[in-house]
Amino acid sequence: MxxxxxxxxxxxxxxxxxxxxxxxxxxxxxxxxxxxxxxxxxxxxxxxxxxxxxxxxxxxxxxxxxxxxxxxxxxxxxxxxxxxxxxxxxxxxxxxxxxxxxxxxxxxxxxxxxxxxxxxxxxxxxxxxxxxxxxxxxxxxxxxxxxxxxxxxIPGMEVPIPTEGIKNADTLLHDENLISIAKLIDGNRSIEDIALKTGLTNRQVRNMINELIKTGLVKELRLIK
Ligand SMILES: C[S@@+](CC[C@H](N)C(=O)[O-])C[C@H]1O[C@@H](n2cnc3c(N)ncnc32)[C@H](O)[C@@H]1O
Missing domain, CATH: 3.40.50.150 (Vaccinia Virus protein VP39)
Known part of the structure; x- marks a missing residue:
């Protein structure tokens, strides 16, 4: 080669x-x-x-x-x-x-x-x-x-898009970390914004958002290039 x-x-x-x-x-x-x-x-x-x-x-x-x-x-x-x-x-x-x-x-x-x-x-x-x-x-x-x-x-953003249910994250979720991330999701904040606010890495936030997608509280992770 x-x-x-x-x-x-x-x-x-x-x-x-x-x-x-x-x-x-x-x-x-x-x-x-x-x-x-x-x-x-x-x-x-x-x-x-x-x-x-x-x-x-x-x-x-x-x-x-x-x-x-x-x-x-x-x-x-x-x-x-x-x-x-x-x-x-x-x-x-x-x-x-x-x-x-x-x-x-x-x-x-x-x-x-x-x-x-x-x-x-x-x-x-x-x-x-x-x-x-x-x-x-x-x-x-x-x-x-x-x-x-x-x-x-790399420019661009990954933005988690919430569903209606996210308002009830407190009652639906049991994990404190997931609840605090769910509270920051508003359809505008990017993964990077949330990571900065929480002191977590982008990877950690992305993993949690994938968990929230499974629960149905987040619709999708929208990629904005
Ligand atoms: C300048 S050295 C840098 C090595 C190391 N990253 C560092 O900074 O100390 C470049 C390395 O890339 C390898 N390399 C060159 N072309 C490659 C390719 N297409 N795929 C994988 N490795 C390659 C070379 O064999 C060499 O070990």
Whole structure:
């Protein structure tokens, strides 16, 4: 299989800063496109409590990452995939980490725009995503050179649409957390708004909304791109 990008690792201090800027939180799902030696998924899992995954096309690097993950006992937190990141489903990501090339970013952009949910953060080392407006561009000096970090967020909103029954959430539901989320659902607030208000992650809020859809108190999760 042809490699789109050679293996050059991101220095660990830069990895940490990138994950910090992307505000990775416990149990969020972080994808690294191209595992290299596995440092990104390992740091994301050990230091940020993420549920991380990476995709690597080179067998030797895939095996190296898998070995490191096993040696550290991180198999339940890190998924290592042998394959081509152009062909893997990335829709479950909360954060996508990339150290590729501008030309490769440009080629993967339509896939990211198609698959990633609104609010997903994309953080790229040294190479920007042509056509996207970064939220943050940061220079980080490390040993002998400066590194550029680009942080993006997928635009759009996911808005839970309530049914009439939501007014009676107090009496119909038994779970306090679900009740407090139900009270915030008004057909205008997005998952991100609710997450900000409650201090939960988008993922946690989305999971609760899926519960509320099962109870019939929420009609649907409307995607506004
Ligand atoms: C510049 S390195 C970055 C490694 C790691 N993400 C980091 O930041 O330390 C790019 C990695 O992507 C892998 N790669 C290149 N093309 C790929 C593809 N189409 N699918 C999966 N991995 C690929 C390379 O083998 C290499 O390990």
């Amino acid at each position: 042809p490699y789109d990008v050679p293996f050059v690792p991101t220095p660990e201090v830069v990895v940490r800063r990138m994950l910090q800027l992307a505000n990775v939180r416990r149990d969020e799902v972080v994808y690294d496109l191209g595992c290299g030696d596995g440092r990104v998924v390992i740091i994301a899992a050990r230091e940020f409590g993420a549920q991380s995954a990476c995709i690597e096309i080179r067998k030797d690097l895939y095996e190296q990452t898998l070995r490191r993950v096993k040696d550290l006992g991180l198999e339940d937190r890190v998924k290592v995939i042998y394959g081509n990141f152009f062909e893997e489903d990335l829709s479950d990501a909360d954060v996508v980490f990339m150290y590729l090339l501008t030309s490769v970013n440009e080629r993967i952009r339509p896939k990211l725009e198609r698959e990633l949910r609104p609010g997903t953060r994309v953080v790229s080392h040294d190479f920007e995503m042509p056509g996207w407006k970064p939220l943050i561009v940061e220079d980080l000096y490390e040993e002998w050179r400066s590194h550029k970090i680009y942080l993006y967020k």
